[in-house]
Amino acid sequence: MTHTYDIVVLGGGTGGYVAAIRAAQLGRTVAVVEKDKLGGTCLHRGCIPSKSLLRSAEVYATMKESESYGISTSGVELHFPKVQERKSGIVEQIHKGVQYLMKKHKIDVFSGNGRVIGPSIFSPRSGAVSVEQADGEIVTLVPQHLIIATGSRPRSLPGLSIDGTHVLTSDEALELESLPESIVIIGGGVIGVEWASMLNDFGVDVTVVEYADRLVPTEDADVSKELLRLLKKRGVKVLTQAKVIAETVTAAEGAVTLKVEQQGELKELAAEKVLVSVGREANVEGIGLENTDVKIDKGFIRVNEFMQTAESHIYAIGDVIGGLQLAHVASHEGIIAVEHICGHNPEAMEAHRVPRCVYTRPEIASVGWTEEQAKERGFDVKTAKVSFKPLGKALVYGENDGFVKVIADKSTNDILGVHMIGPHVTDYISEAALAQFLNATPWEVGQTIHPHPTLSELIAEAMLAVDGQSINF
Structure with missing residues (x-):
């Protein structure tokens, strides 16, 4: 059986399904091929399940320290199977949401192993996808454009055997x-x-x-x-x-x-x-790339700034192209690819403007260059580092370790980087990312009224501190 589409997405992870939705919004006929479950690594083996476990760990740690909040508890016990049950429930809820989005946008989803095939009776050029479904039926999808979003898997060390038990x-x-x-x-x-x-x-x-x-x-x-x-x-x-x-x-x-x-x-x-x-390595094997002119460089698919491969009608996004292997990056790359296909002239992504988050306790969040990177690029920098220690909301939370660090260019006053480690910093790094995107100066961010008491106040104080104008620190 053969089906034709404007765009076929090989891989239904975060980048893949976001690309499919954007294509459908722009009026294209779209199909997604996924061998496992929609949502991919982020939903099923990465971001969401790990953050669910991290939250349970955080709650458990807080309960063990409840005396410091004036709350006496006894018999606090960890029931790890229930922790895992909660995690699975969250994942399944989001999975159902992704399935709903596919139906809402009239995106066809094919479950099975997809392989790119070369020129054939179905298409004079490579890029058609053969899908072997669970029942053994082979379906051929013929798109005008193909987006490869097959993701990645955990890397191992040479000579080290992963037995899954020990x-x-x-x-x-x-x-x-x-x-x-x-x-x-x-x-x-x-x-x-x-x-x-x-x-x-x-x-x-x-x-x-x-x-x-x-x-x-x-x-x-x-x-x-x-x-x-x-x-x-x-x-x-x-x-x-x-x-x-x-x-x-x-x-x-x-x-x-x-x-x-x-x-x-x-x-x-x-x-x-x-x-x-x-680290992680790209899933480039077994998907038929040998039937195309798509180039592999150091284990990743090579693309240009608009996600095009060596074959202009074939695009690739997400972990399979390397770079920043983050779900929000894959999603943005998917949108760039689709909008480029549709002639919308999207702006290329600048990697250093991507916010990065680490969900330790306390959290880490950053955007822009590190101080070392800025100096390596020839910038004459000025910096400020302001601690959470005396911040009212941090003291209220009982989490006042860490700091906000701002790096700016002395000559232009441009914000070069913002780096934070402290309570819930992943929730407000977007302010720094927006400031960088809009070419705001530290003074402009510092002059923006920040509500009190909040953790985000420290961003304003750090921005003002770059020029020695911090009020409370």
Whole structure:
């Protein structure tokens, strides 16, 4: 059976279904091919389930500290199966919402493995998609334009075997039926530190092994330093500039042992489980790219600023193209691709203007260049760093660790970067992102009236502090 469409999206994750909706809004006929469930990694194995677990961990940690709020509690117990049940309920609710959106916008959804096919009787050029459905039926979709949005999967270390029981990736960790007593996390990037924070709050003995010289090495150095201090304060053990020797990871009698080389010294670690969190690799295999002229560069599909591949009618978005592997980036790339297809002349995305969030306790949020990156690019910078310590709302919350740091250009007064670590900072980083997008100056943001008492007041104070005009700090 053959169907024709204006646009076919191969992959129904966040980027894929957003692209499909935008195409339908612009009057195009659209189909989505998804081999698993609509929503992809973000909904089922990433953003949403992990944040649900993080929230439960946060509540549990707060309840254990309730005396400091004047509330006496007794018998506080963690029922991890119920934590997982809550997580699954949230995921399923959102999944139903995505399914509803497909119906609302009259988008056809084909469940099955999709492969791009080359020129054939169906189409004189590559880009048609053959879908093998669960019942064995083969359906061919012939689009004018194809958008590849097949996402990514957890990466492992060469020579390290992921058995799903003792040595896990985040995929398996999300499905744990019970918590381990101890865990070693290989990788101190975003996913690694989120799991470290979460499991520590759940009462797990956590050790993080990071190859770089600091945690979350893509963030500002001051943020990394503060996160390390706070995690260590909570009892998380951290080894930086450390390399796991993959072939030494062994599991026996409910324990995993591994050797770690740190600055020439060999150390042996043992834990009930090991979580491998060393990045993600693109799903480019088994989707028929060999039948096209689409180029692969370092494991990712190569695209231009409008998401076009080497074949102009084939686009690619999201994790499969590398770059910032974030759900909101994939969504934005999907919109750029669709609007470019439809002749709307979208603006290319500037990666440094994308807000980035880390959901540790406390949270991290940033946009723009780090101080080091700004200096490397030749900017003469001025900076300010203002602490949450004396902020009224932070004291009320009982969460006043962290700071807001602003980096600006001395000559133009442009905001180059805003970096925050502190309570709920992911909820108000968008103000800084908007300020950068509109080319606002620190003074203009500081002059914007911020309500009191709020956590967002600290953004205004930090912006004013760049020029020594902070009122309360």
